[in-house]
Amino acid sequence: MTLQQLTYLVTVADCGNITEAAEKLFISQPSLSAAIHNLEKEMGVTAFTRSNKGVTVTREGEELLSFARMLLEQADNMKEHFGNGERRTPKFSVSCQHYSFAVNAFVDLIKEYDAEQYSFIIRETQTGEIIEDVASGKSEIGVLYLSEHNEDVILKLIKNNQLKFEEMFVAEPHVFICKDHPLAEKAMISMEDLRPYPYLVYEQGSNNSFYFSEEFISMLDFPKSIQVRDRATLFNLVIGLNGFTVSSGVIDQKLNGSSIIAKPLDADKTMRIGIIKKKNIIFSRYASYYVEALKKHL
Incomplete structure (x- = not known):
């Protein structure tokens, strides 16, 4: 398994079509298909079902994609942290419940890392989707709360998705x-x-x-x-x-x-507001700044 193969996998999933993905990656369609097939064989999974309309991600493919996105993100974070100063396009995504302080922290982040080119995403969305976004790698951080009535269910779901909750603020x-x-x-x-x-x-x-x-x-x-x-x-x-x-x-x-x-x-009652993230990951500089901005506004 190589990072290149993982990049191919994610690109095919995002495009939903082998031909389109090959054009985007600047490689031939047979080479891309062979790389995906070799990765599937090595991992012992079928990541996609193929049809005339394109490709559809399978259930086990979704799980493989979650790991692939995490590994690619971690590789980028390592290059940024230990690299030789190569200029990288700022990129960060957060999924959150409907909190003004989460938006305020996001505004601070963009002001801090304003550039000619960047890609920032904030999703104010449903609680279940926040957990799914972080588990699948769509978002680096999730923002939600726990309380006496929901923590048993939510913490179990967080644990089952190999995530962890870090408390930041207890609200009345x-x-x-x-x-x-x-x-x-x-x-x-x-x-x-x-x-x-x-x-x-x-x-x-x-x-x-x-x-x-x-x-x-x-x-x-x-x-x-x-x-x-x-x-x-x-x-x-x-x-x-x-x-x-x-x-x-x-x-x-x-x-x-x-x-x-x-x-x-x-x-x-109390609300324990905090972040969810994948276990044992290296935060990007943007995620680290966002967490500090959250603490400031809370």
């Missing part, structure tokens, strides 16, 4: 509401105070269970609930419907607007 529960909300003047808000108002939560797709929820209070505790996919929609509904959501209390007026405020929730 807060309610995000509009500054003109009827409850805005209260110093502390109770669960009973919130019952007349719409509870806004982030939709979690096929993993739409309480364990994967970004909010640590179940929708079942309230008669009115609305599921949304993005932060802008959620905050528009907070303002337009006197709705509310439950989160960490870390809020940024530049990103979320001055109309949204955070009030302490009378609940004996």
Whole structure:
């Protein structure tokens, strides 16, 4: 097995077509097919199923691709760390729950490594997809939280994907509401105070269970609930419907607007916010900077 073969494997998977991948790699199609076949034979797996329409990654191929992406990323990180100063295009990807501090840290990262050319990705996405992104190598870091209600399930999933969770911040529960909300003047808000108002939560797709929820209070505790996919929609509904959501209390007026405020929730719960990453990896300089930026904003 060589890094070149792994590069070929990832390129074919990304293109979904041997011919297109060969053109992108500047090699002949027979040479590329032979290299992939030799890698499959060595690893004892069938990475792709072939058809007239192209190639489809198999289940065992997905697992092989996860390792391939990780090894290629680690090779790049080693070259960058120990190399001879070769200029490299800044490249980094993070997947996170819908947190303003995760976006703020991402902004700091781009400002620090601004260049004529770079490739940065931030995915505000569902909890299950965050774990999948880091496990598959699509993202170097994931940002999510654990609490009393979800940690057994989430930590087991993290462990099964050969990942680890590193705690960064313990938050007390807060309610995000509009500054003109009827409850805005209260110093502390109770669960009973919130019952007349719409509870806004982030939709979690096929993993739409309480364990994967970004909010640590179940929708079942309230008669009115609305599921949304993005932060802008959620905050528009907070303002337009006197709705509310439950989160960490870390809020940024530049990103979320001055109309949204955070009030302490009378609940004996905590949120352990942290990052997930692959075990025993070398972080890129961009990932290392992003983690320090997260700590600053938290």
